[in-house]
Amino acid sequence: DAGVTQSPTHLIKTRGQQVTLRCSPISGHKSVSWYQQVLGQGPQFIFQYYEKEERGRGNFPDRFSARQFPNYSSELNVNALLLGDSALYLCASSVGQNHNSPLHFGNGTRLTVT
């Protein structure tokens, strides 16, 4: 079975632009979470979606938004990009809503903002 897939793998954007990152969960997983990982730190929680509804939001500005589609895939959008948004963006999926099952991560999208 395929794992969590993310696209694109790398992305270079200019300050002020907008970006959309995509994620497909493991088959049968209904929960998708997004994390941001800056160099040298652990991942930081951005959003969790379960059954197409937002179930959790981290301490990120409103420039960050996300949605989950009927097939449980998800998109993360970031508007008005700042240099500080440069990071590895990780998508993870799990079976249930709460983290009472293993979380599986994709390989991430490395975003560079210049």
Add this chain to the structure above:
Amino acid sequence: GIQVEQSPPDLILQEGANSTLRCNFSDSVNNLQWFHQNPWGQLINLFYIPSGTKQNGRLSATTVATERYSLLYISSSQTTDSGVYFCAVEGSYNTDKLIFGTGTRLQVFP
């Protein structure tokens, strides 16, 4: 919010050595997971271990939730074990996210 501290921050080993990584958390948790991030950035789930002990090959983990810590044991280390090890917890009072620890960077040399 809940704080998650890992120790040691850095660890250098020769192939074949054993090691113990520690994860301390500041409040009660519903569950805890260990991850390995390889040098290419891929984050792999090692254990889902809210309590008790589990083993998977050369790796084992123990969580003592009442004392707010978890341990990851790596035996007979190999160069492919290199990378950063993270523990992540779901707090009992904030269940929408996993909070990652500070990480332990492991380097294994032949």
